[in-house]
Structure formats: structure tokens, C-alpha cells
Amino acid sequence: MTAQLAPLYARHLATVRKRTDEALALDGFDRLLIAAGAPLNKFLDDQDFPFVANPHFRHWLPLTDAPGSWIVYAPGAKPTLLFVQPRDYWHVVPAAPSGYWVDQFDIQIVRSAAEAIAALPKGGRNAVIGSACPSIEGVEANNPQAVLDYLHWHRSYKTSYELALMREASRVGARAHRAAERAFRGGHSEFGIHLAYLAAARQIDAELPYASIVGLNEHGAVLHYTNFDRQPPTAHRSLLIDAGASCAGYASDITRTYAGAGESEFQALIDSVDAAQRGFADMVRAGQSYPELHIHAHHVLADVLREHGFIRMNAEDAVASGVTSAFFPHGLGHPIGVQVHDVAGFQQSERGGIIARPEGHPYLRMTRVLEPGMVVTIEPGLYFIDMLLDELRANPAAKDVDWARVDAFRPYGGIRIEDDVACTDGAPENLTRDAFAQLA
Incomplete structure (x- = not known):
């Protein structure tokens, strides 16, 4: 190299x-x-x-x-x-x-x-x-x-050199994610899964671009969970791992969610979120407004919630009433490069200025229009967060939520799937999916 x-x-x-x-x-x-x-x-x-x-x-x-x-x-x-x-x-x-x-x-x-x-x-x-x-x-x-x-x-516009380093960071991260999945399947604790990740990445915590998130079961509902329980739970229902790797100071940022053995309903929900995420990643193209892509993601995830029996309303109503924000409370992603949350995500021009977030979406980390050379993360999620669900119960739209179904999924915590995607003059380059494919 x-x-x-x-x-x-x-x-x-x-x-x-x-x-x-x-x-x-x-x-x-x-x-x-x-x-x-x-x-x-x-x-x-x-x-x-x-x-x-x-x-x-x-x-x-x-x-x-x-x-x-x-x-x-x-x-x-x-x-x-x-x-x-x-x-x-x-x-x-x-x-x-x-x-x-x-x-x-x-x-x-x-x-x-x-x-x-x-x-x-x-x-x-x-x-x-x-x-x-x-x-x-x-x-x-x-x-x-x-x-x-x-x-x-x-x-914001990455050079060929920067993209080469980011591809390598993605390859290291993908290799380590595979090791983490094996540790999960082997019944390890969160701490044990994290150690497996570090060993496969051949990087220590201080060398990673951010603190790894390794959440088993309900812990997947804590968006920035970094506690690392030392003892494995009695059942491995789910794993949400958000962890990256570094190459010469450049970052990868990858999240995957896995269902435990026999958890077919949760696996089906993961598959639906994964299909949606692939669709969003394919829309990382020149001229695409990133906030519009974020709002589109809310509509698609509303359809996922309805398909899996969590809500009884159309996508437009679910988004307008704030129901989707209870299940998907963060932004679709952010710029990435020499910083994992890279700069200029809200910048209006090279002379500064701010492009405001759309109303009702306070945690979106990018509001620009995508252009060739940009690299962004695409990380939709669906979570069962007690605090947000309790607030949702006070919403008039709560009558169109199947609360028994929601309660049945609380023990799984949540789902997030995240790729690093480069905008080009044509089809996007998915650095993360390419890195996983090279491991096969």
C-alpha cells in the first residue's frame, strides 16, 4: 500500500x-x-x-x-x-x-x-x-x-489519497466487526466482545477514532452505551456494535446489529432496516439534499414499523405526529474523514454561514447538498427507548401504536446499521460494504 x-x-x-x-x-x-x-x-x-x-x-x-x-x-x-x-x-x-x-x-x-x-x-x-x-x-x-x-x-471534498486511507480504515474496521460477531455468537460478555474487536483491529482504545459502543440486549437502546459489562447475560438476544478504526489519522465508522440464535422476529426487523439502509446509501449522489434524505428515511422507517406491526398509521401521519422520532431519534449520519464527525456539515459556503436543520430534527449533523468527493455516514436506526416510548404514550397518536408489540421488542434494545459512503460523479462508493465483501 x-x-x-x-x-x-x-x-x-x-x-x-x-x-x-x-x-x-x-x-x-x-x-x-x-x-x-x-x-x-x-x-x-x-x-x-x-x-x-x-x-x-x-x-x-x-x-x-x-x-x-x-x-x-x-x-x-x-x-x-x-x-x-x-x-x-x-x-x-x-x-x-x-x-x-x-x-x-x-x-x-x-x-x-x-x-x-x-x-x-x-x-x-x-x-x-x-x-x-x-x-x-x-x-x-x-x-x-x-x-x-x-x-x-x-x-469536505476528499482527495484520492484521503479516500485510500479511509478504505483501509474500513477494511480494518470490517475485519474487527467480524471478530466481534464471532465473540457474540460464542456467548462472550460486552467486554469480551470489545477485546475481540481490538485484537482483530490490532489497535488499542486510544488509537480508535471514537469510543466503541458494544451493547447486548436492552443496552442497544442506549445510543452511546460504553459501559462494557464484564459478565455475559443469561441470554444473547441481540448485539448492537458501533465501532470504527483508524488509518494514518483517518476514520471509519461502522455499526452492525445481530440477532441471537432463534430470534427470528428480531432478525426479520434487522433485515428490513438493512434493506432500507442500503436504499438510503444508494441515494448518496450529487445534488441530493442531505436533510431531505434524512426526512425520506423517516418515511421509509415508518413503513417498516407498520410492516412489522408496531404502528397502525400511514408514513405521512407517523412522521408528522412525531411517532417515528420516538423510534428513530437521531440524525441519518454525518460527514466523516480526518475526524469521525468531520467539519462543515452545516456550512453554507466557503465563506462560512449556517444552513439550519429542518424543524423537528435537532440531532441531524449535516444539512448540505451532497457533492462529489464528500464522504458521509448513513446510519438509520429503530430503538425501543423507555424514556421516549413513555413520552409517546402521551401523544394522541399513541392510539395507533401496538403497545404489546412494542413491549415484546424492548428486551432487544434496538437496531442501527451504519456505512461510510462516498459521493462520486456517478453511483456512490460504499466503503463499508466493499470492505466486508473483501473479507468473504
Whole structure:
């Protein structure tokens, strides 16, 4: 894969440099300084939280563990990497950078974060992208909004290099999901399933793009369930696992739901949601409004609820009355890339602005029209969440809900199926389904 990445990376960096030249020109900046960042300290402790590099830093190069380092770029000049290689006998000292990308940078090795700051260019107007916490002594992060808006907008359009990394992240994630399913079938606990996932991904928790969700039975109804029970339940009725993987800082985000042995009715419901999800993924095409796709998903899922006997009303009434929102309370998905919830999902243009969510859909994470180069998740769900169902009972439409049927499915928690899908000039590319197909 490395040999294939070299020419892709060179073209990617040329694109990033061009976008940066245009962004800096908007407000007359002379250069861009990007801080990799530093680990956050735990309160009243001498230990740090796991380090996560600034996504702007990772967008330029595939270094995910370079705390204290900086990228310096001035239009027309070769970018510089100030790489911190500390004198340290407490930790493993990072090796000097190597690989397919290093010839694209002037690399200066320094021994501390303070040395890196001292080596930053002085004078002129610098756009400094970095976190305000922890603060950077000697360099104040100004994060100019016009520059960020421009860079975030154009980061929505993935280069061939970025897509190659995301395909690999999907392959790693698919392999690990298969291992998790085997652990579920083998009767393991949530913790045991999670360990099987990590072993197959060959990544530790801190390397994953987000905290894995592994919910057995009723726990599938908790949208962000991360408790990891150590003891297996008496019955394995269902598993909902939402877990991704990383490749050079790029993410995959995959969710699958499985029915236990003999759970034919729940499996039939999974199959219906899966068929609906495939249909939504096929609509990830240029010109498609993402919020309209989200609302379309509500109508299709209303038909699924009616087909399986949960409601006795047509799709239009189920959506208008809020019934579908009780079973599908989150958004259809979000942009994904160097961040699992990538930027600019609501942005109106490269100059900023906000496209509001449609009324009644407060958790939708994207409101833009799809264009070639964008990658989004498609993750419909149907859940049996006690709090929302109790609220639904007070809705006049509750008379058209088969509550006995709903109660029978509460022990399964819920269903979510999620793929990462790239919008192209033609048919969409489903990174997740392709990755699973390659395992067959």
C-alpha cells in the first residue's frame, strides 16, 4: 500500500497547499502555523489523557503521535515540519520521520516543544491553528475564522489519497466487526466482545477514532452505551456494535446489529432496516439534499414499523405526529474523514454561514447538498427507548401504536446499521460494504 500512497500523497499535498494559499489570501496572512498540540493533563494528577493530534495537522501529513510539533507553511515555499524528538528515558523516543511523505517537507528535528516554538518564524502575519487548551506559551492560537471556514469547506471534498486511507480504515474496521460477531455468537460478555474487536483491529482504545459502543440486549437502546459489562447475560438476544478504526489519522465508522440464535422476529426487523439502509446509501449522489434524505428515511422507517406491526398509521401521519422520532431519534449520519464527525456539515459556503436543520430534527449533523468527493455516514436506526416510548404514550397518536408489540421488542434494545459512503460523479462508493465483501 505504501508504494501506492506516494503519488497520491504528493497530489494531496499539492491540493492542500493550493487551498491554503487561497485561504491565507482572504485576510492577508503571510503564513500558516499548525500546532500538533500537547496532551491534556488530568486534574490534580501528573498523568495525561491520550494524545490526539490537531486534525489540521493530520490533514497535512500522516503523523498521529507528534506532540509539540509544528507545520510551517508560506505560499510558494516548501512546508517545514518542526518535529519534536525529546531527550527522554521515561518513554519511547519517536523515530525520525520516514516514509512516502517525508520528501515533501523540510524536516527540522528539535528536542522540546519549547525549541519548536523558538524555531517558528518571527514577523509578518501568522495564521495559527491550534487548541486554546492547553495554551501554547510563546504562540497564541488565533484560529482566524475566515481561514478556518475556507479550509473546512474544502476539506469536505476528499482527495484520492484521503479516500485510500479511509478504505483501509474500513477494511480494518470490517475485519474487527467480524471478530466481534464471532465473540457474540460464542456467548462472550460486552467486554469480551470489545477485546475481540481490538485484537482483530490490532489497535488499542486510544488509537480508535471514537469510543466503541458494544451493547447486548436492552443496552442497544442506549445510543452511546460504553459501559462494557464484564459478565455475559443469561441470554444473547441481540448485539448492537458501533465501532470504527483508524488509518494514518483517518476514520471509519461502522455499526452492525445481530440477532441471537432463534430470534427470528428480531432478525426479520434487522433485515428490513438493512434493506432500507442500503436504499438510503444508494441515494448518496450529487445534488441530493442531505436533510431531505434524512426526512425520506423517516418515511421509509415508518413503513417498516407498520410492516412489522408496531404502528397502525400511514408514513405521512407517523412522521408528522412525531411517532417515528420516538423510534428513530437521531440524525441519518454525518460527514466523516480526518475526524469521525468531520467539519462543515452545516456550512453554507466557503465563506462560512449556517444552513439550519429542518424543524423537528435537532440531532441531524449535516444539512448540505451532497457533492462529489464528500464522504458521509448513513446510519438509520429503530430503538425501543423507555424514556421516549413513555413520552409517546402521551401523544394522541399513541392510539395507533401496538403497545404489546412494542413491549415484546424492548428486551432487544434496538437496531442501527451504519456505512461510510462516498459521493462520486456517478453511483456512490460504499466503503463499508466493499470492505466486508473483501473479507468473504
